[in-house]
Amino acid sequence: MNLFQKEIVLEQRGRGFHLVTDEVVIQLPELKNIKTGLMHILIKHTSASITLNENFDPDVRSDMEKYFNRTVKENEPWYEHNSEGPDDMPAHIKSTLIGSSLTIPITNGKLNLGTWQGIYLCEHRNHARSRKLVVTIFGDEE
């Protein structure tokens, strides 16, 4: 069994939910060597998150952004952690609601997702930079 780890970067994006499956996979040519295994991704931030969801209709991503803005509101009078602006504490809460890591099976050199599943980067800050991920791939080679 082989195990491989590297850090990759996702380019800077605006606040919202973004489909990044291709941007992740293109940085991982090593996937092709794994016949059966798993890929783990950690996003090294506490104001952005990653999830799997629908990969076809962009309306799902914009509805998702609207839902999370409604369920985790800005400017709540009881927030005490406000040092970086009104999007600061909501970003931390969204990060814990959605999660900061994903594990995905690898089969025959490819991510084994459902037909309609893709990887979302969920950017919770108004002005973020690029985002760092640690990717760990392991499994049996062909």
Next chain:
Amino acid sequence: MNLFQKEIVLEQRGRGFHLVTDEVVIQLPELKNIKTGLMHILIKHTSASITLNENFDPDVRSDMEKYFNRTVKENEPWYEHNSEGPDDMPAHIKSTLIGSSLTIPITNGKLNLGTWQGIYLCEHRNHARSRKLVVTIFGDEE
């Protein structure tokens, strides 16, 4: 170390939270061979999810269904993704809130869960079919 992967199916169920530990384990006789390891499950859908929770009182599952229906409402006027009915976009949101994969330790050939923990299939659609899971098991044999 050994690694093993297979696809299993969970039978069609109505909308709600369902305890499926036994239905998962019975399809995985390979677990018995692992002395120490991990099992990863991915549900290959974006309108159902999986989680660990209380395995004894069915009221927990029905209260869970009620909570998620209240916190992710149907027919919000601002949903733009409605093509498959009022349960469509709420199902995607619940999927991201709850998550589409689980990793569980294996010890002495069995899932090493807490006494009160079980695997829930969370079915968010009114009329779903059976649900596909990819299961990856790895670890050291006896």
Next chain:
Amino acid sequence: MNLFQKEIVLEQRGRGFHLVTDEVVIQLPELKNIKTGLMHILIKHTSASITLNENFDPDVRSDMEKYFNRTVKENEPWYEHNSEGPDDMPAHIKSTLIGSSLTIPITNGKLNLGTWQGIYLCEHRNHARSRKLVVTIFGDEE
């Protein structure tokens, strides 16, 4: 590749979100032997959860506790599972919203987290005991 598993205990804490990175790591001297790998943690309970979030400002943890108490209220008239008090069903719901396991990369003998990321124990009961975790570490040695 090596794989190692053990059960550790987190000391009893009051209800709230608690930074426990150091308490976890100090119980895992085995981490130092892993050059590249992953650590998986499962909390063996359904009324506490674990997540990654901001490791510096304690206000983030208290704001998080306030948010989850508002979004998952006690004493909802429609709760049917109340046998252990008003914090019982909310604890189960929070556990599924936040999650009961974490997977974190290991690089050069240390957890490879972002600068501001730490491990939170989220204690959802008013009167809990200590909490049990199963930790599974695997990867390549130096």
